[in-house]
Amino acid sequence: MHDDATHPRRPVADHAAEIAERVTPALVAALERDTERVTVARLLAAAAAGAALAPRVLTADAVAAAALPGFDNSQMDGYAVRSTDLAGATREAPVALRVAAPVPAGTQPPPLAAGTAAPVMTGAPVPAGADAVVRVEDADPPHFGTPGAATPGAATSGVAEEPAAEVRFAAPVTVGAYVRTTGSDVAAGEVLLPAGAPLGAPQLGALVAAGIRTVDVARPPHVLLVSTGSELAPAGRALGPARVHDANGAALTAALAQVGARVTTAVVPDEPDDLRRVLERAPGDVALVVTTGGVSAGAFEVVRQTLDGLWFGHVAVQPGGPQGLGTVVLGGPGAQREVPVVAFPGNPVSALVSFELFLRPLVAAVTGATPARRPTGRAPLAAPLNSPPALHQVRRASLDDAGRVHMTGGPGSHLLTHLAAATILVHVPPGVARLERGDVVDYWELR
Numbered sequence: 121m122h123d124d125a126t127h128p129r130r131p132v133a134d135h136a137a138e139i140a141e142r143v144t145p146a147l148v149a150a151l152e153r154d155t156e157r158v159t160v161a162r163l164l165a166a167a168a169a170g171a172a173l174a175p176r177v178l179t180a181d182a183v184a185a186a187a188l189p190g191f192d193n194s195q196m197d198g199y200a201v202r203s204t205d206l207a208g209a210t211r212e213a214p215v216a217l218r219v220a221a222p223v224p225a226g227t228q229p230p231p232l233a234a235g236t237a238a239p240v241m242t243g244a245p246v247p248a249g250a251d252a253v254v255r256v257e258d259a260d261p262p263h264f265g266t267p268g269a270a271t272p273g274a275a276t277s278g279v280a281e282e283p284a285a286e287v288r289f290a291a292p293v294t295v296g297a298y299v300r301t302t303g304s305d306v307a308a309g310e311v312l313l314p315a316g317a318p319l320g321a322p323q324l325g326a327l328v329a330a331g332i333r334t335v336d337v338a339r340p341p342h343v344l345l346v347s348t349g350s351e352l353a354p355a356g357r358a359l360g361p362a363r364v365h366d367a368n369g370a371a372l373t374a375a376l377a378q379v380g381a382r383v384t385t386a387v388v389p390d391e392p393d394d395l396r397r398v399l400e401r402a403p404g405d406v407a408l409v410v411t412t413g414g415v416s417a418g419a420f421e422v423v424r425q426t427l428d429g430l431w432f433g434h435v436a437v438q439p440g441g442p443q444g445l446g447t448v449v450l451g452g453p454g455a456q457r458e459v460p461v462v463a464f465p466g467n468p469v470s471a472l473v474s475f476e477l478f479l480r481p482l483v484a485a486v487t488g489a490t491p492a493r494r495p496t497g498r499a500p501l502a503a504p505l506n507s508p509p510a511l512h513q514v515r516r517a518s519l520d521d522a523g524r525v526h527m528t529g530g531p532g533s534h535l536l537t538h539l540a541a542a543t544i545l546v547h548v549p550p551g552v553a554r555l556e557r558g559d560v561v562d563y564w565e566l567r
């Protein structure tokens with residue numbers, strides 16, 4: 121048993137601060153060091169396949185290859201005109217112009233002759249010579265008509281009228297009215313997105329719009345996730361007697377990926393040499409090692425027994441009490457480097473709750489994944505709750521339609537399906553032994 125008198129439990133906030141001090145600089149350094157050039161097409165394919173773009177942060181300015189818009193175009197369905205032609209137009213004395221050939225979007229019109237007005241559609245180029253657009257509803261007639269409308273059955277637009285040969289305007293128009301000028305969004309050669317910009321939906325759209333084919337981005341930080349335990353079998357493998365599947369590897373891979381990390385997993389038995397070998401062969405760009413299991417008081421605690429120099433102790437939290445923290449040497453002779461290691465307890469709920477408390481906020485803050493912090497709330501309990509008064513207890517729960525908190529299971533840290541059913545994590549601070557029905561608790565939203 122843990123002996124509080126000789127080994128005081130470390131407060132949650134202190135342990136969180138210790139982890140942040142080691143892990144945040146390592147992740148920041150990795151993001152700055154580890155960049156890659158990717159095609160926008162690849163980012164697009166990843167987005168289409170459902171991958172979150174975060175934390176794809178630009179590491180160099182993305183410069184517009186072409187101006188946006190690339191040509192002067194109309195903001196409205198209307199008539200492209202020469203403003204001088206309408207200079208004297210009034211309601212009493214409208215100006216009549218001959219209607220030129222219409223300009224659909226996607227076509228390049230000929231120059232506009234003086235004394236004419238070209239029907240121009242939204243997004244279509246404004247013809248050379250024209251310097252303004254008058255909305256069709258402000259002209260007379262106030263619609264374009266439908267070619268072939270005179271033929272019975274041909275009208276489809278609801279305006280069963282042939283296009284007019286002449287159009288009248290009852291007011292002058294200002295130069296530039298409803299013309300979206302070339303480069304008004306961004307000029308060719310201008311910085312479209314600066315280094316440091318996170319790539320989200322509008323940014324990806326802007327890259328494509330401006331014709332940019334490749335960008336320099338930070339690579340997601342690489343985490344080596346090591347599940348320890350001789351009882352573990354990889355996901356999907358048939359189980360022998362007394363064996364369990366590696367739930368932690370699965371759950372933490374997903375949890376890390378959700379906040380923008382790349383994950384390499386390993387499953388090692390409770391054999392120090394096996395753990396050493398995994399660390400020696402770790403990929404060269406690993407910025408952080410996360411282990412689960414092997415940290416408590418058993419006879420075969422591979423993490424505790426193998427990783428010298430780590431702090432091992434108890435944090436005043438349940439689940440997630442036994443924890444380890446320090447640095448570990450990765451790589452073989454001549455290629456060794458030190459990275460932080462965070463050693464979580466093996467019970468699956470303990471490992472995931474530890475992640476929520478200690479790692480998720482740090483990784484999200486560095487990668488820009490959202491939400492950086494779990495949204496929080498307060499709600500009344502639907503039933504009484506007991507809590508170990510020396511510990512910060514984290515319980516798995518959900519809210520009913522009336523906004524009351526129901527536990528999705530007991531406090532046992534093996535109850536992974538109860539965590540899977542939960543939508544909130546309830547926090548019961550130290551010093552509280554019991555809460556009654558109706559007492560208000562703080563919670564974090566999990567989804």
Ligand SMILES: Nc1nc2c(c(=O)[nH]1)N[C@H]1C(S)=C(S)[C@@H](COP(=O)(O)OP(=O)(O)OC[C@H]3O[C@@H](n4cnc5c(N)ncnc54)[C@H](O)[C@@H]3O)O[C@H]1N2
Pocket residue numbers: 121122347348349351352364365366367368369412413414415416417418421439440441442464465466467468470533
């Ligand atoms: N004498 C004491 N025993 C224990 C203490 C203690 O203070 N004194 N603490 C308990 C608490 S609290 C926890 S949490 C666990 C933490 O133990 P370890 O980190 O050493 O984890 P293991 O013993 O390796 O495993 C615990 C439990 O979790 C299962 N497990 C481990 N890894 C996985 C995985 N990847 N996927 C699924 N399940 C996993 C493992 O089979 C065990 O059932 O120690 C308590 N004991």
Ligand code: MOO
Pocket residue numbers: 437438439440441442465467469470532533
């Ligand atoms: O910390 Mo252990 O997680 O209480 O089961």
